[in-house]
Amino acid sequence: MTATPTIIVAPDSFKGTATAAEASTHLAEGIREVLPNAEIILAPMADGGEGTAAVFGGETITLPTTNAAGRLTEASYTLDQETATAYIDVAAASGLPAVADNPVPTTGDTYGTGVLIADAVSRGATRITLGLGGTATTDGGSGILVALGAVLRNREGYSLRQGGVDLASLDNIDTAMLNIPAGAAEWILLTDVSAPATGPDGAARVFAPQKGATPDEVEVLDAGLTHMCDVLGVDGTKPGMGAAGGIAVGLTWLSTLLHGSDDHIHVLPGAPLIARATGLEEMIPRADLVITGEGRLDAQSYTGKVVGTLHGLAHAAGVPLAVAAGEIDGDIPVGVIPVELENHADVSIQLRTAGRKIAEQFISRG
Incomplete structure (x- = not known):
């Protein structure tokens, strides 16, 4: 170990307790107590889920919109x-x-996200990067389509109810009032899961129960997404199409409609793209240690999430990786330094303590 080691601190957010930026700062404070001369580079990470927008630079825009239940709320996004x-x-x-407290698995929709998208386009955005993760919805992106002026109709010509409950009745989409500039944007959809939209591993069967859906409701939602894919001519079996309740289904149809192909919509794993876009991928080979973290470290952490992405990059570069996690479950790959957060009400103290422990283990390994 050099006298002034270079340490990259690149955690994901600890959902509900610390943003990725806050986690980076607190971990670095703990490291500094043990290695005061270290060069510490803060590089907050995300995988396409909650906290993705905050990783990128730009102006924070906050405006009134609606939540998944249709109730008024405020939400923010980043505009570069x-x-x-x-x-x-x-x-x-x-x-x-x-x-x-009151889940809306069948009626929850993404209309509020569509409001943010329309606002961004009105401010000059021509590329929309969506972090797909943590939604309460399984609506195939139909709420976004409605917010952008589309009307989903059944065979009788009536508008569908919001959410995924009526998607099995979809017959056509009225585009007379469509927001063309928004629909024609370049779409980058960052996923934190590789699930398809439909089938046994799809959005409804795997994730809808986590959003409050009963077994019968899961069947309704899966049938709705399957029918939506058939009507719109979208391949819902592609990896990532099931992220965020199948949002990519509706947006793929929209982009293809306006451009004549799906060349302007890209469904991509979030963590690798973010690591590349922020320069983290280039920095890792020059580091002596990489530190990341997340709420729970388990087998899923190594399948496209932040931990798995950084483990792959660090391993390829021969750089050790440390992981601070609220809970650790399962086997730890060779070369990974795991540190479980201590039980404490103050997450800043938990993370500073974890940073200190990681630094001590790093020193002991020479």
Whole structure:
């Protein structure tokens, strides 16, 4: 170990307790107590879920919109005027925490996210980067479509009810009032899961129960997404199409309608793209230690999440990786330094203590 080691601190958010930026700061404070001369680089991370927008630079825009239950709320997104890109977490308006006390698994919709998208386009955004994760919805992105002026109708010509409950009755979409500039944007959809939209591993069967759906409601939602894919001519079996309740289904149809192909919509794993976009991928080979963290470290952490992405990059570069986690379950890969947060009401103290422990273990390993 050099006298002035370079340490990259790149945690995900600890949902409900600390943002990725806050976690980075607190972990670094603990490291500094043990390694006062270290060069510490703060690089907050995300994987397409909650906290993705905050990773990118730009102006924070906050405005009134609706949550997944249709109730008035406020939500924020990041607008980078220089690149004409809006970074929007779908969870900001359509997230599960806002309706956790009264879940809306079949009627929850993404209309509020569509309001943010329309606002961003009105401010000059031509590229919309959506972080798909943490939603309370399984509506196939139909709420966003409605917010952008589309009307989903059944065979009798009536508008569908909000959410996924009526998608199995979809017959056509009226685009007479469509927000063309918004629909024609370049879409970057960042996923934190690789699930398809439909089937046994799809959005409804895997994630709808977490949003409060009963077994019967799961069947209704899966049938609705399947029918929606069939009517719109969208392949719902592709990896990532099931993220955020199948949002990519509606947006793929919209982009393809306006451009004649799906060349302007990109469904991508979030963590690798964010690591590349923020320069973290280039920095890791020059580091002596990489530290990340998340609420729970388990087998899923290594499948496209922040921990798995950084483990792959650090391992390839021969750099050790430390992980601070609220809970650790399962086997730990070789080369990973795991530190479980101590039980304390103050998350800043938990993270500073974890940073200190990681630094001590790093020193002991030489």
